[in-house]
């Protein structure tokens with residue numbers, strides 16, 4: 665396991681869904697797209713791991729919502745906590761940073777879909793910002 669990867673545990677607010685994951689990136693991406701903001705109530709902050717490295721307890725309590733042709737979003741059916749983001753075409757599950765048990769060991773690393781961010785806040789942490797997944801936005 666490289667220094668950038670770690671094991672984490674986490675779960676939802678009510679505790680019906682718990683997970684353990686190996687080889688989770690410490691690098692958190694904040695996504696500012698309107699889908700993430702609508703669903704999460706604000707921007708999405710997540711890390712992730714290979715789907716095969718994540719074990720979910722109480723998986724029958726997870727509702728998977730297909731938010732686009734490319735991905736599903738998993739949340740607790742009881743308390744509504746947003747937990748997972750799962751692309752259709754990859755062995756990967758995104759894990760919402762706020763669901764990770766603390767101390768999380770995680771750190772915000774970059775901002776994506778900044779071209780679709782809300783008009784009610786500014787990004788002021790000086791970290792790299794991208795339009796879409798990886799198109800450089802601008803130099804500030």
Ligand SMILES: [Zn+2]
Pocket residue numbers: 676677678679680681740741742743744745
């Ligand atoms: Zn819950």
Ligand SMILES: [Zn+2]
Pocket residue numbers: 695696697698699700701708777
């Ligand atoms: Zn997004």
